[in-house]
Structures are given as C-alpha cells and as structure tokens.
Amino acid sequence: MSNGQLQLVLFITGDGTRGQRAVGNLRNLCSGVLSDRCHYEIVDVLEQPDRAEASRIMATPTLVKTSPVPDRRVIGDLSNADDVLAALEIDV
Amino acid sequence: MTDATRVHDRAIGKVATGIPGFDHIASGGLPAGRTTLVSGSAGSAKTLMAAQFLAEGIKQFGEPGVFVTFEESAEDLRRNLASFGWDIQAWEEQGLWAFVDASPDPEISSVVLGEYDLGGLMARVGYAVQRVGATRLSMDSLGAVFNQFAQTSSTRREMFRVAAHLKKLGVTALMTSERRQEYGEIARYGVEEFVADNVVILRNLLEEEKRRRTIEILKFRGTEHHKGEYPFSIVNGEGMACIPLSALELSQGSTSKRITSGSPDLDTMCGGGFFRDSIILISGATGTGKTLMATEFLQGGISQGERCLLFAFEESRDQFTRNAQGWGMDVRAMEESDQLRVICDYPESAGIEDHLLAMKREIDEFRPDRIAVDSLSALERIATIRGFRQFVIGLTSYVKQQKVAGLFTAATPQLFGGSSVTESHISTITDSIILLRYVETEGEIRRGITVLKMRGSPHDRGVKEFRIDGSGMHIGRGFGNVVGIVSGNPQHLDVG
Incomplete structure (x- = not known):
C-alpha cells in the first residue's frame, strides 16, 4: 500500500447487504489482482454525508477511482471484477 | 402510522409560498410538510417556480431552503436566476440557501454495473437540510434523474423512497417534472403523480398566435384550493406572478357617496354624480369625446383634492398633455403637485398579463382615489378573447377592491351604433354605462350622450345632444323626435 498509485473510495449506505457485498468484492479485488497497487477507503454516506456531497455521489454503492486521473466511477455491487477494472480503466 | 402522524394528516397546514397570487389560488400555500409536484412542458417556468418558492421564503419569511438540481448546474442557476434580483450566492454565504x-x-x-439505490443523494439532501435548517426544498427535475439513470423499475422505486425521505425530513417540498403536451397525461415517466399527493400544472400555450401562461392546481389531497387555470406572467426582476381571478366575485359598490363626473351636466343626468366605488364604462366611436370625458373625470377628482391615475393606451404623453391643455387642464402642474399621474404605454409593449400586473403595481404605489383607462379596447388587439376577458375581470375587481372610482373607455368599431368586445365583457361588471354616439340629423353630424345604466340610482333616460368646445363638454337638450340613435339608425318621427 505504500506505493499506492491507485486510490479508490467506495461509498455505501449503512450496513445494507448490497453495500456489504460491494465491500467484500472490493477487498477481494485489492488483495487479488490489484495486490499492493491499491489504497482503498470505505465511506458510509450516513456517517459522512459531507464526503458524499464533495464527491457528488448520487447512487450507492459507488466505487470512485480518485487517482490516477481521470475520475472513473462504477455503480453496483462490484460482483464482476473484470467489468469493474475495465470501467475504471485499470490495466492489470 | 403513529397517532401523532394521523392527527397531522387530518389537518394539513399550508406554507405560504410568497409567490404573488399563488397563495390565493392555493388557499394559503403549499401543503405543509408534503411534496407538491409541479409538472409542465419545456419552457413552462418550472425551474423558476421551484427557485422562487425558496427565494420568497428567504425574502419574506426568513425561511432557509435547499435546491436540489439534476439538470442545470448550481453555477448556471446562480447566474440565470440573478436576473430576478436574487443574489443566491449571498444567501448561500448567509446559510439561507444550499444547493445539492x-x-x-x-x-x-459513471458506469452502472448492477443494483444500486439513491442513498448518496438522500444523504446529501439530508445533510443540506440539516446544515441550513431548511424548511423548504425544491427538486428540479425528476425527469433529469431518469436521464442520468436508466428508466428501470429500480429508479422508480428509488424515487418513491426519495419522496418518503423528504416527508421524514419534515420539509415542504416542490418537485418539478416534464410533460410532453399541455393537456393529457400529467407527467412523462408514469411515476411522478404517485410520488406526490399534490399536483400543480404549468402551461405555456399558443392561442391565436399569442403566448399565454397558465397555472392550475390539479389536486391537493385533503386540503382546499381553487380550481381551474389562472394566467400568470413572468416579470423581470421579480419572478412569476399569478393572477387570481376568483377574488372577483364582486362585492357590489355599497357606498351611496356621490362624486362628481367632472361635468355638472353629466352629474345631473346621473342623478347626482357617480358613486364613490363604482366602475363606469364610456363607450363610443372614435372622436365622440371619450378621452375628453376621461380627462374631465380626472379634473373633477383633482378639483376635490383627490389623487388621480390615468392609463393611456391610445395617445402619447405629449398628445395627451396638449389635448388636455386645450380643454383647460394643466397636466404638468397637476403631476408636479403629485395629484395626478399619467402612464402612457403602447399596448404592444407587453403581454396583457404584464400590463395587468404593471397597472396593479402603479395603483398600489400611487394609491389613487380615481382611475381612468383610455382605452380598455386598445388592449383587445394584443390578447385572445379569453385572455382579454380575464384581464378585464382582473382589473375591474382589483379597482373595486381598492374602493376607488374607475372610469374605462371603450371604442366601438362602427362609427354609428354598435358595441365593442370590451363592452360585452365588461357590461355586467360595470355599475354605470354611458354611450356616446354620432347622430346624423337635419343634414349634419351631431353628438349624443345617454346614460344607459346607473346602478342603484335613478337617472335621465333621454339621449341628449352635447357639444365640445375650449372649456370642455356641454350637454344640451334631447333630440326630440329622433329615435334609433343608440342602435345607430336615427330616424325622424313624423309629428302629427
């Protein structure tokens, strides 16, 4: 994580099942194909609505790639890793 | 449902929007703590109404508001709405207005890969409401949400949840939505009307090549409102203003106090002058002396120390001043002493609703004892029949509410006899009708005057001849054995 070139933020609402599924899928992604390349953070919009506002989040779950630019987002529970990586424009 | 909310449901309060005229139509305002859907076609002023609901809340009641925008950016809105005199950025800095x-x-x-909810949006809305302590919220527009997200059942379900969320926040909300046509299904996505118990429709109609905006409250569940379409207008520097016509069910002039018409002869014909709070219609062909009568009416008021207001739609200021001078009235001196105000305007300079609002504003500001409009019929040509009728009713009722005397002139299209559109719209509302007619008799054209109607008073029923000279109008004797003057077919009765 020290050489974290990849910054990801996952926005979820509370502890609903869809959000928790997305959290699990993100963890798998980061410990799997993206091992050591990514730094991720989980934001519950109920606890940190200001973060949702700052990032202009509409839907949850939303995974945001904040770095490197450009800003790319995926909405959904992140169950298909290949589609997620393609949408975020991340090469593995 | 808890007992507390049930009680709340039974008695729904209203939140005054502060939008001119709307609260009257809405019997007080929008249902408090509820969401009202405002549906309209493109360009029907939905966004304006959504913004004005918040702006008036801040300006008139000091109530903070949240504006949720799905279509135009906050930056665009700040700029576009500045033309209505709203400094939104200043309100944001004062914590009175927040954008989501x-x-x-x-x-x-963004790419949608799988199921989602609108939890992010709801959290931001809740955060903004809490941050400024909002009691009002506007959301513009629902359709744009469906443009950003697929039109799936989950988006629909989420919009229901958003509406439920707003109810929980306790705000009085206004939500806009597009519709494809002016009449027919209320909204486009088949969900909006179920999201809100209350529906308002804005229309931007093209009738007889003239634009006409109307507003209609389709339903307010469990609470009162006025039914039907009401015209509204968009005033630069102010926003939208509705024209409630139902205030008009007139309290008839109740006073028995008489005022002078400005002509002692005419006062006699009317049984002692006009009534203080009455509407008088002067109808006649061009050149019969309508403007002169309006001038004398004003002069009569000024001689009694009253304040008089004239709306002139047929003559320029210079023309009017010069003609009045010819009849011995010094317009400039009277204006300087603040007893008289003359407003000259071209009918075509604005839409008919704009004229009505501008006239009301002048009346409010100048507080006259007498008002003259010369001529009402000049405004016919800029309006549809329906629009004109609404204008006439709106103006007369407003004048009546002020308990002042109003004298309106109307030009008849034919030189001899006939009636005007104005007359047919106004005759039942007026208290007095005076006809001016050309009379062809004994090889010359003369002028005749008759008091056709004088509510609540006996009056002279004859047709009298009158002359106009440098000192004004002089009413003489009747035409004797000539009949058919009023209808435009004078005939001499053979005596004997």
Whole structure:
C-alpha cells in the first residue's frame, strides 16, 4: 500500500447487504489482482454525508477511482471484477 | 402510522409560498410538510417556480431552503436566476440557501454495473437540510434523474423512497417534472403523480398566435384550493406572478357617496354624480369625446383634492398633455403637485398579463382615489378573447377592491351604433354605462350622450345632444323626435 498509485473510495449506505457485498468484492479485488497497487477507503454516506456531497455521489454503492486521473466511477455491487477494472480503466 | 402522524394528516397546514397570487389560488400555500409536484412542458417556468418558492421564503419569511438540481448546474442557476434580483450566492454565504448539485458533471464518467439505490443523494439532501435548517426544498427535475439513470423499475422505486425521505425530513417540498403536451397525461415517466399527493400544472400555450401562461392546481389531497387555470406572467426582476381571478366575485359598490363626473351636466343626468366605488364604462366611436370625458373625470377628482391615475393606451404623453391643455387642464402642474399621474404605454409593449400586473403595481404605489383607462379596447388587439376577458375581470375587481372610482373607455368599431368586445365583457361588471354616439340629423353630424345604466340610482333616460368646445363638454337638450340613435339608425318621427 505504500506505493499506492491507485486510490479508490467506495461509498455505501449503512450496513445494507448490497453495500456489504460491494465491500467484500472490493477487498477481494485489492488483495487479488490489484495486490499492493491499491489504497482503498470505505465511506458510509450516513456517517459522512459531507464526503458524499464533495464527491457528488448520487447512487450507492459507488466505487470512485480518485487517482490516477481521470475520475472513473462504477455503480453496483462490484460482483464482476473484470467489468469493474475495465470501467475504471485499470490495466492489470 | 403513529397517532401523532394521523392527527397531522387530518389537518394539513399550508406554507405560504410568497409567490404573488399563488397563495390565493392555493388557499394559503403549499401543503405543509408534503411534496407538491409541479409538472409542465419545456419552457413552462418550472425551474423558476421551484427557485422562487425558496427565494420568497428567504425574502419574506426568513425561511432557509435547499435546491436540489439534476439538470442545470448550481453555477448556471446562480447566474440565470440573478436576473430576478436574487443574489443566491449571498444567501448561500448567509446559510439561507444550499444547493445539492446533482447535475451531470462532464468530468465524471459513471458506469452502472448492477443494483444500486439513491442513498448518496438522500444523504446529501439530508445533510443540506440539516446544515441550513431548511424548511423548504425544491427538486428540479425528476425527469433529469431518469436521464442520468436508466428508466428501470429500480429508479422508480428509488424515487418513491426519495419522496418518503423528504416527508421524514419534515420539509415542504416542490418537485418539478416534464410533460410532453399541455393537456393529457400529467407527467412523462408514469411515476411522478404517485410520488406526490399534490399536483400543480404549468402551461405555456399558443392561442391565436399569442403566448399565454397558465397555472392550475390539479389536486391537493385533503386540503382546499381553487380550481381551474389562472394566467400568470413572468416579470423581470421579480419572478412569476399569478393572477387570481376568483377574488372577483364582486362585492357590489355599497357606498351611496356621490362624486362628481367632472361635468355638472353629466352629474345631473346621473342623478347626482357617480358613486364613490363604482366602475363606469364610456363607450363610443372614435372622436365622440371619450378621452375628453376621461380627462374631465380626472379634473373633477383633482378639483376635490383627490389623487388621480390615468392609463393611456391610445395617445402619447405629449398628445395627451396638449389635448388636455386645450380643454383647460394643466397636466404638468397637476403631476408636479403629485395629484395626478399619467402612464402612457403602447399596448404592444407587453403581454396583457404584464400590463395587468404593471397597472396593479402603479395603483398600489400611487394609491389613487380615481382611475381612468383610455382605452380598455386598445388592449383587445394584443390578447385572445379569453385572455382579454380575464384581464378585464382582473382589473375591474382589483379597482373595486381598492374602493376607488374607475372610469374605462371603450371604442366601438362602427362609427354609428354598435358595441365593442370590451363592452360585452365588461357590461355586467360595470355599475354605470354611458354611450356616446354620432347622430346624423337635419343634414349634419351631431353628438349624443345617454346614460344607459346607473346602478342603484335613478337617472335621465333621454339621449341628449352635447357639444365640445375650449372649456370642455356641454350637454344640451334631447333630440326630440329622433329615435334609433343608440342602435345607430336615427330616424325622424313624423309629428302629427
């Protein structure tokens, strides 16, 4: 994580099942194909609505790639890793 | 449902919007703590109404508001709405206005891969409401949400949840939605009307090549409102203003106090002058002396120390001043002493609703004892028949509410006899009708005057001849054995 070139933020609402599924899928992604390349953070919009506002989040779950630019987002529970990586424009 | 909310449901309060005229139509305002859907076609002023609901809340009641925008960016809205005199940025800095900007950001690209909810949006709305302590909220527009997200059942379900969320926040909300046509299904996505118990429709109609805006409250569940379409207008620097016509069910002039018409002869014909709070219609062909009568009416008021207001739609200021001078009235001196105000305007300079609002504003500001309009019929040509009728009713009722005397002139299209559109719209509302006619008799054209109607008073029923000279109008004797003057077919009765 020290050489974290990849910054990801996952926005979820509370502890609903869809959000928790997305959290699990993100963890798998980061410990799997993206091992050591990514730094991720989980934001519950109920606890940190200001973060949702700052990032202009509409839907949850939303995974945001904040770095490197450009800003790319995926909405959904992140169950298909290949589609997620393609949408975020991340090469593995 | 708890007992507390049930009690709340039974008695729904209203929140005054502060939008001119609307609260009257809405019997007080929008249902408090509820969401009202405002549906309209493109360009029907939905966004304006959504913004004005918040702006008037701040300006008139000091109530903070949240504006949720799905279409135009907050930056665009600040700029576009500045033309109505609203400094939104200042209100944001004072913590009275907060945007939730959910408009599409070209820098951000999102891909939907699977199920989602609108939890982010709801959290931001709740956060903004809490941050400024909002009691009002506007959301513009629902359709744009469906443009950003697929039109799936989950989006629909989420919009229901958003509406439920707003109820929980306790705000009085206004939510806009597009519709494809002016009449027919209320909204486009088949969900909106179920989201809100209350529906308002804005229309931007093209009738007889003239634009006409109307507002209609389709339903307010469990609470009162006035039915039907009401015209509204958009005033630069102020926003939208509705024209409630139902205030008009007139309290008839109740006073028995008489005022002078400005002509002692005419006062006699009317049984002692006009009534203080009455509407008088002067109808006649061009050149019969309508403007002169209006002038004398004003002069009569000024001689009694009253304040008089004239709306002139047929003559320029210079023309009017010069003609009045010819009849011995010094317009400039009277204006300087603040007893007289003359407003000259071209009918075509604005829409008919704009004219009505401008006239009301002048009346409010100048507080006259007498009002003259010369001529009402000049405004016929800029309006549809329906629009004109609403204008006439709106103006007369407003004048009546002020309890002042109003004298309106109307030009008849034919030189001899005939009636005007104005007359047919106004005759039942007026208290007095005076006809001026050309009379062809004994090889010359003369002028005749008759008091056709004088509510609540006996009056002279004859047709009298009158002359106009440098000192004004002089009413003489009757035409004797000439009949058919009023209808435009004078005939001499053979005596004997």
